[in-house]
Amino acid sequence: MTWEVVLGCVVIIIARIGDVSLGSMRTVAVVSGHRGLAWIFGLIEMIIWVYAVSAVVANIRTEPAYGVAFAVGAATGSYVGVTLQRWLTFGEQVVRIFTRRGEELFEHLKCQGFGVTHFQGTGRDGPVSMLFVQVRRSRTARVVSAARAFDSSCFYTIDDIRVANAAGSGASPSGPAAPAEVACASPPCVTEESAPIAPGEGCTHENRSMT
Structure with missing residues (x-):
């Protein structure tokens, strides 16, 4: 595994943590009736998700580690998202x-x-x-x-x-x-x-x- 692949895995993990966490906050905003915040969170979440998925799909056959990084980032993002929900002050x-x-x-x-x-x-x-x-x-x-x-x-x-x-x-x-x-x-x-x-x-x- 080259340093380029390692760096790619790190970027994918960070991206997935970001978009899954934003998804959790978007859910809170929707439930609380904050349409503007829900729109912003959803927009950023989808932009990150599209680029993360495209990076994995384009290289999954040659670099299976990207798929593992994608899953690790999603799981970690769920944990971070639940933690962030406790800190949110709106609603x-x-x-x-x-x-x-x-x-x-x-x-x-x-x-x-x-x-x-x-x-x-x-x-x-x-x-x-x-x-x-x-x-x-x-x-x-x-x-x-x-x-x-x-x-x-x-x-x-x-x-x-x-x-x-x-x-x-x-x-x-x-x-x-x-x-x-x-x-x-x-x-x-x-x-x-x-x-x-x-x-x-x-x-x-x-x-x-x-x-």
Whole structure:
């Protein structure tokens, strides 16, 4: 293997790392609704990809090492792309936190300056609280750190948000909203001291949303 081939392999690996990483960032931009960034990432990604593929196809029979370099670059690019996604600051995310210390954690996050929506529910082992926190991607780690520091046993999930403030709603999931009484749906509710209650007659769930 000559130095020219080695240099060609290095260039192909770097090119593939670049275009696969850009592909990951383009996906984030698309999901977040940033059309301009998605267009730019896609354009650069395809330019790099075309030249990398053409270099491999033109020499694959005489230099099989180019094919290996192509695969190594693609695999490494996937790793780098996932890492870069964690550093991207554009777009919004929603953090769902499940805890048995809902009231305390609700107040704690509110005092930290986060908009929080608190729901009461029932899990496998009894009552459980679910907190929704909508934040910029750059602040997601702060929410998780604050929640875990307060309740190390809490469980959380993180999702990207493509659209917030649906038409006519006037409020985001973590924005201010008046307390609402939501009637139970079927099947009928059953209490310990009474017979089944018809839907909407007595069993209600209270949702609170505060910032």
